[in-house]
Amino acid sequence: MSTDLGSPPDARISQILDMVSHMVSDDQAEPERSDEQGDLLDRIIDGLSQASAAREQQQAAEAQAERQSQEILDVMFAAAAQDYSQRAPVGDDDTLLDALATGLNMLLDELVASQVSTLHLQQEIIRTQDAALRELSTPLIPIADQVVVMPLIGSLDSRRTQQVIETLLEGVSTLRARVAIIDITGVPVVDTQVANTLVRAAQSVKLLGAKVILTGIRPEVAQTLVGLGADLSSIITRGTLQSGIALALRNSR
Amino acid sequence: MQREPVQTRTTTIRYGEDGILYITLLPGAQEILADAQENVRVMMRLSGERRTPLLIDIRTIKSQSREARDYYNSPEALRITAAMALLVGSRISSLIANFFISISAREGTCPMRIFTDEAEAQAWLKGFLR
Numbered sequence: 569m570s571t572d573l574g575s576p577p578d579a580r581i582s583q584i585l586d587m588v589s590h591m592v593s594d595d596q597a598e599p600e601r602s603d604e605q606g607d608l609l610d611r612i613i614d615g616l617s618q619a620s621a622a623r624e625q626q627q628a629a630e631a632q633a634e635r636q637s638q639e640i641l642d643v644m645f646a647a648a649a650q651d652y653s654q655r656a657p658v659g660d661d662d663t664l665l666d667a668l669a670t671g672l673n674m675l676l677d678e679l680v681a682s683q684v685s686t687l688h689l690q691q692e693i694i695r696t697q698d699a700a701l702r703e704l705s706t707p708l709i710p711i712a713d714q715v716v717v718m719p720l721i722g723s724l725d726s727r728r729t730q731q732v733i734e735t736l737l738e739g740v741s742t743l744r745a746r747v748a749i750i751d752i753t754g755v756p757v758v759d760t761q762v763a764n765t766l767v768r769a770a771q772s773v774k775l776l777g778a779k780v781i782l783t784g785i786r787p788e789v790a791q792t793l794v795g796l797g798a799d800l801s802s803i804i805t806r807g808t809l810q811s812g813i814a815l816a817l818r819n820s821r
Numbered sequence: 822m823q824r825e826p827v828q829t830r831t832t833t834i835r836y837g838e839d840g841i842l843y844i845t846l847l848p849g850a851q852e853i854l855a856d857a858q859e860n861v862r863v864m865m866r867l868s869g870e871r872r873t874p875l876l877i878d879i880r881t882i883k884s885q886s887r888e889a890r891d892y893y894n895s896p897e898a899l900r901i902t903a904a905m906a907l908l909v910g911s912r913i914s915s916l917i918a919n920f921f922i923s924i925s926a927r928e929g930t931c932p933m934r935i936f937t938d939e940a941e942a943q944a945w946l947k948g949f950l951r
Contacts, residue, residue, distance in 0.1 A: 662911040663912075670884060671916050671920075674916070677886070677887035681887055
């Protein structure tokens, strides 16, 4: 490119310089006017390279913002799918996206803590209810001096049968009972497990020096017990709770 | 009473001549529970375990874990706090301060306010000096 330093600068060159300066920075002061056309071209090149660098910087920032926005969205999508383990990355520039990411992370922290707290509360409620239910499911009622009754209602699973034995033994020991009546009128199904529980309970109670009277044996239950071949020799049986109580009261005198 | 500033992993803490305890978060500080516990220990030592107004400059904080936030809000940590002024500047610090205050308000702890001007914060805190 040749320049005639003697001729006045082309007005269009000044116009380009103004535009470039404007692109580089809005705040930049008016470019110095120079009579030297060569200087003008140098300044245009300088301005263009600054504009190019600024544009690159801007593009990089936009790409970074795009990435961060996507990462924040990913965390939100995960949270919407009830996965609260992810956290949004927070940059060092205190941008609006950094603040959004910080807020989102803090909300997720609170949400997780609240969930854990609710879960603990639920587990505590379940434990308390379970304990209350177990107590209610195996009540031991003292009906006379040294006579206790345990009316069983509902089916007996392995945990409940264990509870029956524990409550019975503890009650007999604490109340110094001589007779314990187990009433199974309310037990719908008597299978091997139930029969074995009754036998084990009777044998254990016997070791404490007391007797067990089994009442409420319905005809079909009697058939089942015989069919199962359960050894009920250690247990006194009666058809009804009433007859069982009468026998117990006689024996306890 | 110790007047020299103490630097912890995340803060500089000093007891001012004006009776205010100044806690300044270091640039880019990311506070976790251990930091909160250490800072409170230093605050207690510098204040002689007396109830003191706190000016906490969190303008350059980057993050604060929930555990740290909870600890700062615990009765143990607030035992020495007569009032708390949170000095904010950045978007993140404003967010963290608002979060902190909203949780504290829920639990009704001690007087707390957010400031962007240190002089205003000092003036407010002086009302809590004994």
